[in-house]
Amino acid sequence: MKDGVVVAGTGAVDPDGEEFARRFRAGDDKAFDGLVRAYQSRMYNLAFRILHSHEDADEATQEVFVQAYKAIGDFEGRCKFGTWLYTVAVNICRNRLRQTKRRAQFEVHSLDAPSDVSAPPPEAVTSKQDGPPARLERAELMKLVEKCIASLPAEFAEVVVMRDMQGMSYEEVAVAVGCSLGTVKSRIARGREAVKEKLRPYLGSREI
Amino acid sequence: MSCKDVRCRLSEYVDGELDTFTRAQVLSHLYACEDCRRELHYLEQTVSLLKGVEAVSPPADIVGRVRTRIAGESKRADSRGVWYFLSTPQFRAAAAACLVLGICTYGLIHFDAADPASQADKLAVVVPPAESLDQAAPRDAGSVSTVRDGRVSTSDGLKADEPVRPLASAAPVAAESTAHTMARAAEGKVGDVTHVDKMQPQTVAKSKDRISAVEKPDEPGGVALANRKTTAGPRAARQQDTATVRIADANSGAGLEELAAEKRPAAVAPASAAAMEAQADADKMRGASVAGAEELAFASKKTRGDEPSPKKDEPAAESAASAKLASGRPAARERAEVSSVGQRTGLYEGNEYRELERKQTAPRREAVARGTSQERGADDGLDSFVGRHRLVSVVASNDIAMRGVVKALEAFDRRPNRDSKGALKADASNTGGLGSAAGGQGSAGFTIRIRRGEYPGFVAELRKVGSVSERVMSLNAEDEPRAPVDTGRAGIASSGTVQITVELLDE
Numbered sequence: 278m279k280d281g282v283v284v285a286g287t288g289a290v291d292p293d294g295e296e297f298a299r300r301f302r303a304g305d306d307k308a309f310d311g312l313v314r315a316y317q318s319r320m321y322n323l324a325f326r327i328l329h330s331h332e333d334a335d336e337a338t339q340e341v342f343v344q345a346y347k348a349i350g351d352f353e354g355r356c357k358f359g360t361w362l363y364t365v366a367v368n369i370c371r372n373r374l375r376q377t378k379r380r381a382q383f384e385v386h387s388l389d390a391p392s393d394v395s396a397p398p399p400e401a402v403t404s405k406q407d408g409p410p411a412r413l414e415r416a417e418l419m420k421l422v423e424k425c426i427a428s429l430p431a432e433f434a435e436v437v438v439m440r441d442m443q444g445m446s447y448e449e450v451a452v453a454v455g456c457s458l459g460t461v462k463s464r465i466a467r468g469r470e471a472v473k474e475k476l477r478p479y480l481g482s483r484e485i
Numbered sequence: 486m487s488c489k490d491v492r493c494r495l496s497e498y499v500d501g502e503l504d505t506f507t508r509a510q511v512l513s514h515l516y517a518c519e520d521c522r523r524e525l526h527y528l529e530q531t532v533s534l535l536k537g538v539e540a541v542s543p544p545a546d547i548v549g550r551v552r553t554r555i556a557g558e559s560k561r562a563d564s565r566g567v568w569y570f571l572s573t574p575q576f577r578a579a580a581a582a583c584l585v586l587g588i589c590t591y592g593l594i595h596f597d598a599a600d601p602a603s604q605a606d607k608l609a610v611v612v613p614p615a616e617s618l619d620q621a622a623p624r625d626a627g628s629v630s631t632v633r634d635g636r637v638s639t640s641d642g643l644k645a646d647e648p649v650r651p652l653a654s655a656a657p658v659a660a661e662s663t664a665h666t667m668a669r670a671a672e673g674k675v676g677d678v679t680h681v682d683k684m685q686p687q688t689v690a691k692s693k694d695r696i697s698a699v700e701k702p703d704e705p706g707g708v709a710l711a712n713r714k715t716t717a718g719p720r721a722a723r724q725q726d727t728a729t730v731r732i733a734d735a736n737s738g739a740g741l742e743e744l745a746a747e748k749r750p751a752a753v754a755p756a757s758a759a760a761m762e763a764q765a766d767a768d769k770m771r772g773a774s775v776a777g778a779e780e781l782a783f784a785s786k787k788t789r790g791d792e793p794s795p796k797k798d799e800p801a802a803e804s805a806a807s808a809k810l811a812s813g814r815p816a817a818r819e820r821a822e823v824s825s826v827g828q829r830t831g832l833y834e835g836n837e838y839r840e841l842e843r844k845q846t847a848p849r850r851e852a853v854a855r856g857t858s859q860e861r862g863a864d865d866g867l868d869s870f871v872g873r874h875r876l877v878s879v880v881a882s883n884d885i886a887m888r889g890v891v892k893a894l895e896a897f898d899r900r901p902n903r904d905s906k907g908a909l910k911a912d913a914s915n916t917g918g919l920g921s922a923a924g925g926q927g928s929a930g931f932t933i934r935i936r937r938g939e940y941p942g943f944v945a946e947l948r949k950v951g952s953v954s955e956r957v958m959s960l961n962a963e964d965e966p967r968a969p970v971d972t973g974r975a976g977i978a979s980s981g982t983v984q985i986t987v988e989l990l991d992e
Contacts, residue, residue, distance in 0.1 A: 313548045321543035335544050342551040343558065422534045440500075441535035447502060466496035473531040480527045 298358030302349060313342050316359065319443055320366050326438045327370040328377070329427050337373055341366045356452050363445075363453035367435060374431055418479060425472045433468035440465050486510045491521050495528050934958075937989035944987050951985040958988050 294315035300308035320341050325334035344365050352361050426434055435454060439445045445453070451461040473480070491514045497503050498511050515522050933947075937957065947953050 310548050310552070313551055317543050317547045318540060321547075322540045325541050331541070331544075334541075335547075338543060338547060339551050339554055342547070343554050346551075346555050347558075418534065419538060422538055426535070426538070437535060441532055442538055442540070444536075447500075462497060462502070466493065469496050469528060469531055469535070472535065473527050476531055476534065477527065480530050 294359055295357060298352075302352065302354075309342075309346060312345075312358075316362055317342075319359075320362070322442065323363070323366055323435065323438055324370050326426055326434055326442070327431050328374060333373055333377065337366070337369050340369050344369065357449070360445075360449050360452050363439065363449070364455065367454055370435070371431065418476075421479070422472065422476065425475045428475070429468055429471060433464050433471065436461055436464045437468040437472070441469075486514050488514070488518060488521050491515065491518070492524055495521075495525050498525070499529055499532055931984075932986040932988060934988040934990060937991050944989075947985050947987065953985045953987055955987050955989060957991050959991060 294312065297308045297312040297315055301312055317338060321334050321338045324337040324341075325331065328334050328337060341362065345362055348365070352358065426437065429437065432454075436450050439450045439453060440447070447458055447461055447465075450465075451458045454461065456464075491511050494503060494507065494511055498508065503511065515525060944953060944955060
């Protein structure tokens with residue numbers, strides 16, 4: 278999709294966003310709107326992949342920009358503005374995820390409510406069709422990939438999303454998540470390996 | 486490179502993040518290992534799928550909602566105003582600090598005002614006999630105000646009607662105290678002379694609260710000193726609506742009598758109250774022992790537990806006793822003297838009401854008047870020691886010596902090898918401060934008065950730490966212990982001479 282500035286989910290930190298950031302730091306308040314447009318898709322997608330909820334992702338995205346607006350004075354320019362914004366987003370998403378898990382611990386589950394156990398596993402979804410996974414439609418395969426991403430722990434999901442879905446470099450990911458480069462490499466490799474193992478039945482010699 | 490090592494690096498290999506050497510090693514292995522080549526293929530497919538995941542569309546008008554939210558938070562912050570400021574962590578921290586500071590300040594002030602021990606040593610009323618007036622030089626007082634025939638003169642030039650200048654915190658009390666003194670002088674019944682130490686106004690005020698006395702029943706016409714104590718503190722001094730007077734008839738052994746219980750309204754004028762107290766002082770000068778019921782009860786309970794029950798219905802007997810004492814007592818024994826710098830506490834022993842007195846010299850008194858905590862600590866230590874060991878008195882040359890005394894005696898007290906009688910044992914190691922009490926090349930020290938035989942070996946131990954001179958005195962000796970002359974306290978050094986005078990009361 279397009280948001281007017283950059284193709285969301287595909288490009289790296291774009292120079293347009295950096296220009297908006299420069300103007301906004303210089304005191305141009307209207308540049309903030311362009312800044313939001315430049316990064317809203319990436320922030321929303323990152324939040325959605327971590328929080329697995331559109332509502333939470335929407336709230337988190339707004340909070341990211343509000344925090345950025347209020348804390349723009351703390352941005353010292355040592356890294357790209359986009360990278361700094363990812364740092365804000367990762368922290369907000371982690372906090373919200375922590376709150377969500379805490380709420381879930383105290384939620385009362387009804388025994389009559391339908392259980393997730395009855396839901397078919399991702400593999401079953403794909404295997405009910407004509408038998409061989411190779412015949413799986415690409416759309417269904419992409420849904421399966423999304424489920425695989427959603428099943429990853431947050432610390433692996435965020436780095437995989439930033440690296441593979443949003444095209445950030447290892448260094449940028451390391452700054453965004455606040456870890457060393459080696460840790461980021463390890464997490465990316467393990468995240469990919471986990472997805473690969475879940476997709477193994479549908480991977481083969483065929484071209485994807 | 487093993488398959489495990491290669492597969493750990495496949496992710497970086499796919500991203501082109503491996504250095505040239507490692508990449509060559511991985512390529513070499515992949516060339517030879519089909520399994521690893523298959524894993525590489527699966528990984529490349531997985532990454533391709535991940536990169537192909539379609540981005541979800543964000544909700545519309547995020548920009549507008551973010552703007553609205555920012556504006557709302559700014560407005561909320563403005564509307565919070567004072568409460569927002571009050572809720573900030575910085576303000577809370579500052580408020581907490583101010584609260585703690587205020588509590589500490591109040592505590593210090595309150596402690597100074599309410600601690601009887603810290604105030605009692607500022608006692609300052611001396612009533613010598615008429616003939617000894619001329620010799621009544623300010624032995625250990627800073628200056629002396631003399632009241633003669635209703636006129637007040639001071640040794641340092643204060644005018645007769647000039648009130649003692651009060652300290653800021655004790656102004657009302659000091660003013661009342663001055664009025665009290667003046668009224669007593671105007672009554673003309675106080676005797677010829679009343680010495681009023683003008684050291685500090687609150688000192689004079691507290692002097693009303695605690696006056697100690699020694700009753701000597703074994704001598705005809707023995708000295709009967711007043712021991713009057715009301716509840717310590719300025720408030721009690723101002724609202725003295727009950728005057729309880731007792732007389733101890735030393736000769737007849739009638740015991741303590743309650744002379745009168747006179748109810749006075751709290752709003753009575755200070756001059757009126759002072760006039761009534763002047764009457765009591767006049768009785769005291771006639772030989773009666775004027776004692777506050779509270780003090781006597783307190784003292785007797787504290788020391789013996791079997792308080793002589795006061796007889797409230799014998800005013801005639803006590804008057805007779807007063808007249809007898811007043812007529813037959815030698816002038817020297819009529820002296821109802823209360824140290825201007827000492828603290829006295831009553832102690833019953835058998836049938837005797839004996840005083841425990843602590844005196845200090847002028848420099849020390851000044852130090853106490855300044856109210857340093859260190860001095861208060863020394864006071865507490867000495868008071869506690871005297872109370873525990875029933876020492877008759879301790880007099881030191883200066884405040885350094887006094888601290889040395891306290892330190893040394895407390896060290897004695899802590900020693901585990903006290904004998905069965907609780908006698909004090911000392912050695913040179915636990916008398917720190919005594920050497921420095923002299924200071925420089927001069928000499929200073931202390932005089933300690935104890936009962937002979939009470940502490941066997943104590944004098945021998947004291948010889949280890951200073952120059953000890955012994956003096957055996959009669960139990961009824963009336964002269965007060967005097968501190969060795971302070972000839973050098975210019976510096977803190979251990980080379981000075983520590984003069985220790987031990988006065989042994991022969992029982």
